[in-house]
Amino acid sequence: MxxxxxxxxxxxxxxxxxxxxxxxxxxxxxxxxxxxxxxMKAFYPYLTLSGALPFIFCSLLLFAGVDTVPFFGNTEHVLKTYALIIASFLTGIHWGQHLSLTGKWSRYLPVLSNINIIVLWLLYLMLPFQALLFAFVLSFLTSLAIDRKLYQEALITPVYFKTRCSASVLVILSLIASGFFM
Known part of the structure; x- marks a missing residue:
C-alpha cells in the first residue's frame, strides 16, 4: 500500500x-x-460482526412494533432485503474461495454457492415474510456448515471460522426473533 x-x-x-x-x-x-x-486482516472480525447490527436493529424495531423506518421504508422489507444481500455476499465468498482451491472443494463451492443463492432469491420473490425468515436461517446455517467443513480441512483459518460463527449466531437469532415478533 x-x-x-x-x-x-x-x-x-x-x-x-x-x-x-x-x-x-x-x-x-x-x-x-x-x-x-x-x-487490514486485523479489522475484518469487527467488520464482519458489524454486519450483524442491521439484523439486530431490525429485530428490535419489529419487537417495538415499528413498521416503518424513516428514510428506509417498511421494516420487514429492510430486513429481508439486507438478509438477501448478506446471503449473496456469503455465497460470493464461497464462490471466490474455489478459485484458490484444488480437489473436491474447487468443484463443490461454486455449485453450492450458486444453488444456495438462486433458490434463496426465488424464495425471496415467492414466500411471505415469516417463511422467508426461516429460509434465510437455513441459508445462513448452510453457509456456516460449509465453512465448518472448510475449517475442518484447514482451508480457512481458525480466526475466520470463529468470527463467522459469532456473526452467524447473532444473525440467526435475530432472524428467529424477528419471526416471533410478527
Missing part, C-alpha cells in the same frame, strides 16, 4: 500513534505514516 505523506513543520511534534499500533508506523526520517503489510 502506498504510504500517506504526513507533512510536519518544525513547530509541530510528531503525532502520538500508540493507539493506532500495530497497524501504523511513523517514520520521522520521511515524515510519513505507513500501514504495515497485512494490517
Amino acid at each position: 502506498k504510504a500517506m505523506p504526513l507533512i510536519l513543520s518544525h513547530h509541530l511534534r510528531a503525532p502520538n500513534l500508540n493507539h493506532l499500533r500495530p497497524c501504523y508506523v511513523y517514520s520521522s526520517s520521511s515524515n510519513e505514516i505507513q500501514m504495515k503489510q497485512g494490517c
Whole structure:
C-alpha cells in the first residue's frame, strides 16, 4: 500500500500513534505514516460482526412494533432485503474461495454457492415474510456448515471460522426473533 505523506513543520511534534499500533508506523526520517503489510486482516472480525447490527436493529424495531423506518421504508422489507444481500455476499465468498482451491472443494463451492443463492432469491420473490425468515436461517446455517467443513480441512483459518460463527449466531437469532415478533 502506498504510504500517506504526513507533512510536519518544525513547530509541530510528531503525532502520538500508540493507539493506532500495530497497524501504523511513523517514520520521522520521511515524515510519513505507513500501514504495515497485512494490517487490514486485523479489522475484518469487527467488520464482519458489524454486519450483524442491521439484523439486530431490525429485530428490535419489529419487537417495538415499528413498521416503518424513516428514510428506509417498511421494516420487514429492510430486513429481508439486507438478509438477501448478506446471503449473496456469503455465497460470493464461497464462490471466490474455489478459485484458490484444488480437489473436491474447487468443484463443490461454486455449485453450492450458486444453488444456495438462486433458490434463496426465488424464495425471496415467492414466500411471505415469516417463511422467508426461516429460509434465510437455513441459508445462513448452510453457509456456516460449509465453512465448518472448510475449517475442518484447514482451508480457512481458525480466526475466520470463529468470527463467522459469532456473526452467524447473532444473525440467526435475530432472524428467529424477528419471526416471533410478527
